[in-house]
Amino acid sequence: MKTLGIFRHAKSDWTDARLRDFDRPLNTRGRAGAGLMGKHIREHAVGWKRILASPAVRVTQTIELAGEAAGETPPITWDRRIYLASSATLIDVLREQDSDPRTILLVGHNPGLxxxxxxxxxDDGSSPLRDVVEDKFPTAAYAVIELDIENWADLRDGTGRLVHLVRPRDLDPSLGPSLTD
Incomplete structure (x- = not known):
């Protein structure tokens, strides 16, 4: 069995219209959310062996702040293909993982995540948390999927169970949606 973590970047700043999407940093709420989620990820204690991440600024800042709050950061592989990737591309990236670590944390963007x-x-009722994701997988959300596979190369649709899902607002209501979102 393999375990896949999915961590969406925290809330980004849209105030500077001159910045390319790739270069957008986190806003104040995003910085707070990234740190809070880093603590939660540590307390959830999966023991991530590898991080696969988009190199976009908002993702690198999310990982940095979450790692500081958690007190550790596993080895990171930055992969430009993860930036705004489709689900099919993300599956391809995961299938390529060598040494088959038991756990991988994937950090990137929606709608791909x-x-x-x-x-x-x-969608068979076996993972009630899936319904929450259907409503929305917001910024800085963290999900854990257990996969019925022995090797990442065997990853296929329908092989997972969503066993954990936390959004920043679940830990601190002030980090939930506001009227300006």
Whole structure:
């Protein structure tokens, strides 16, 4: 069995219209959310062996702040293909993982991350948390999927169970949606 974590970047700043999407940093709420989620990820204690991440600024800042709050950061592989990737591309990236670590934390963007959850977790009622993701997989959300596979190369649609899902607002209501979102 393998375990896949999915961590969406925290809330980004849209105030500077001159910045490319790739270069957008986190806003104040995003910085707070990233730190809070880092603590939660540590307390959830999966023991991530590898992080696969988009190199976009908002993702690198999310990982940095979450790692500081957690007191550790596993080895990171930055992969430009993860930036705004589709679920199919994310599955390809995961299938390529060598040395088959038992656990991988994937950090990136929607809609690809949300679609990945829908592709890996069957819509058969076996994962009630899937319904929450159908409503929204917001910024800084963290999900854990247990996969019925022995090797990452064997990753296929429908092989997962969504066993954990936390959003920043679940830990601190002030980090939930506001009227300006």
């Amino acid at each position: 949300e679609d990945l959850i829908f592709d890996l977790v069957p």
